Amino acid sequence: MNKDVLGFINPELEELEQKGLYKHIRTLEGPQGAWVEIDGKKLLNFCSNNYLGFAADERIKKAAKDAIDRYGVGPGAVRTIAGTMTVHKQLEEELASFKGVEACLVVQSGFSANLCAIPSLVGKGDTIISDELNHASIIDGSRLSRADIKVYAHNDMDSLEQVLKSDLQGRKLIISDGVFSMDGDIAPLPDIVELADKYGAMTMVDDAHGEGVVGRSGRGIVDHFDLHGQVDVEIGTFSKALGVMGGCIAGSERIVEYIKQKSRPFTFSSALTVPDTAATLEAVRILAESGQLVEQLWDNARYFQEGVRKLGFDTGKTETPITPVMIGDAKDSLEFSKRLFDAGIFATTIGFPLVAHGAARIRVMISAAHSRKDLDFALETFAKVGRELDLIS
Ligand code: PMP
Numbered sequence: 305m306n307k308d309v310l311g312f313i314n315p316e317l318e319e320l321e322q323k324g325l326y327k328h329i330r331t332l333e334g335p336q337g338a339w340v341e342i343d344g345k346k347l348l349n350f351c352s353n354n355y356l357g358f359a360a361d362e363r364i365k366k367a368a369k370d371a372i373d374r375y376g377v378g379p380g381a382v383r384t385i386a387g388t389m390t391v392h393k394q395l396e397e398e399l400a401s402f403k404g405v406e407a408c409l410v411v412q413s414g415f416s417a418n419l420c421a422i423p424s425l426v427g428k429g430d431t432i433i434s435d436e437l438n439h440a441s442i443i444d445g446s447r448l449s450r451a452d453i454k455v456y457a458h459n460d461m462d463s464l465e466q467v468l469k470s471d472l473q474g475r476k477l478i479i480s481d482g483v484f485s486m487d488g489d490i491a492p493l494p495d496i497v498e499l500a501d502k503y504g505a506m507t508m509v510d511d512a513h514g515e516g517v518v519g520r521s522g523r524g525i526v527d528h529f530d531l532h533g534q535v536d537v538e539i540g541t542f543s544k545a546l547g548v549m550g551g552c553i554a555g556s557e558r559i560v561e562y563i564k565q566k567s568r569p570f571t572f573s574s575a576l577t578v579p580d581t582a583a584t585l586e587a588v589r590i591l592a593e594s595g596q597l598v599e600q601l602w603d604n605a606r607y608f609q610e611g612v613r614k615l616g617f618d619t620g621k622t623e624t625p626i627t628p629v630m631i632g633d634a635k636d637s638l639e640f641s642k643r644l645f646d647a648g649i650f651a652t653t654i655g656f657p658l659v660a661h662g663a664a665r666i667r668v669m670i671s672a673a674h675s676r677k678d679l680d681f682a683l684e685t686f687a688k689v690g691r692e693l694d695l696i697s
Contacts, residue, residue, distance in 0.1 A: 324634070325657075330650070335360035336547075338673040340650060348678055350651035350668045355517055355625060356587075356597045357673030358547025364586045371582030379575035392575060395585045399552060402592050403523055403540075404532045407560035409553045410584075411569060412576050414512050414541025415441040417551035420567035421537055422479070423449035425506060425559075430474035433467050433505065435459065435481065435491065442479050442510055451477070458484075461495045468503040476505035482525030483513035486659050486667070488626030490518070493529045508537040516545020516587075517624060521595035537563075542580070546587040550576040600672040601625055604679060608670055611683040616696035620665070627668040628654070629686065636693060637664035643689045649682060 320326040333341040336359040340349045358364055371391055380386035392410055400408040411417050422445035426432055430451040434442060437458045446453050452473060457463035464478070478500050480491040493509060500507045511524045519527030522545060526535050536559055542550035553563050564570060575581075591598070605625035613619055618630040631637035634655040641653040644666070655664040668682075690696040 324638070324655075338671060338675065338678055342650065345648075347645065347648055347650040348674075348682060349671075350649060350666075350682070352669060352671070353513070353544035354547055354673065355545040355601055355669075355671055356522075356547065356591075357671055358516075358545070358587050358590075361547065361587075361590075363590065364547060364583045367586035368579035368583040371578050375578045375582075377578055379577065381574055382570075382572060383575045384571055386574075388575065389578065389581070391578060391581045391585065395581050395588070396552075398585060398588050398592070399540075400554065402588050403538065403554050404527060405538065405554040406557045407555065408540075409560050409564050409570065410576055410581065411551045411553065412573060413549065414510070414539065414543060414551040415444075416569045416573065417539045417541070417553050418442050418445035418510065419448060420569045421508065421539060421553050421563055422446055422477070423568070424563045424566035425449075425508075425537070426451040426475050426477050431472040431476050433464065433472075433476060433478045435479070437484055437486070438479060438481055439485070439510060439512065442481070446479070459489065459492060461492060461499065464496065465499055465503075468499055468505065476503065477508060478505050479508045479510070481513070482509045482511040483518065483624050483626070485513050485626060486654060487620050487628055488513075488622030488624040490514075490525070490528075490623045493525060493531060493535065497531055497534050506536045507534075508539065509535055510539040512539070512541040512544055513624065513626065515540050516591060516598065517601065522591050522598045542584040542587070546584050548583040548587060549580045550584055597672045601670065604672060604674050605670045607676070608668065608674075608679050608682065611679070612668075612686055615683065615687050615690060617686070617690065625670040627670060628665040629668055630663070630665045631695065632662055632664060634661075634664040636695065637666060640666055640689055640693060640695075643692065644685060647685045647689065649685055 330342050336352045336354045339346050375389055396408045396410050411420055418441040426449050428450045432446045432451045432453045434455050436455050454467045456467050483490055514525035516522035538554040540552040542548045609619050609627055620628045620630050631640055637653040644651050651666050651668055654667045
């Protein structure tokens, strides 16, 4: 037999390239910060979720190094076999207290947290009711669960009620992102909770882009709406505002213990590494002490968003520091991003299939680490490129 069993790979990769869907990844030669270095060139960074500048914060780096000295680097094995380290317990306790929940379970990533929580709570014969723009990890967690998946129109409470009214089988679980990462809009969580109560459904919110950003001192979406104790499960990630890596599942003691006992990524995959855990703990402590960086983030977001709108750009539906600068045509948006890069700004274009056809945009991720001077430079550059491409007058 000399048939090339891998013969499908090259044509498929070529097809991705032709369709403009091939992912070319830039290499950073230093840390994530307000500025980054790529190919020897310094660029203003609008691509990272490092909302508070924690990714290279000196206090957080030190906490990770100190923890390595005390515990080493790796957790040894899965927690149910090798035991758990004090640092994991500390993070779970302090994070729970910060978020105002009874308990937290720390896992390896936000993606993993969704794969832990969803298939634990629902299975074959049950129903998931999911916002159409929910994150891929919610979609994959839902598929893994083998529950029936019903999708409602984005943030549309009539559509959600329509689904809830229909003949649904088994346990019902409504899932929504808290802050949607492509548009920066916020889920109407109080209405979701009300409908869940009315129709007897569990509620779960993925707060990946809300943690460290919304709520008092960045306590997240549940705090933002003052819904403490009313949302059954909160999913968090440490890879965005907290600047590190890891995920958590938060809620009542009862539900967190249940997920701990049932979930496969928790049972069969090793714990978060020591430096990640200790660094996240330090990030939570900094936030618990002061909301100053969160205020700075919002100040920067308001400044940039007002400035870019004054130039004549549309920033879509954003209610958060995620700033989509709407371009429309995918090719224009790609060209915009290239010209920004040449002028010293790292900001990616987002097009189909991440957003609808004709809704391509430059997604600007604002950070507390950006200075006024950085944002002024960005506004000048957006004005220049926008005029060159005839997108603004
Ligand atoms: N949920 C949402 C809503 C996200 O935006 C992301 C990250 N893109 C994740 C989960 C995954 O988080 P992590 O990077 O920690 O795996």
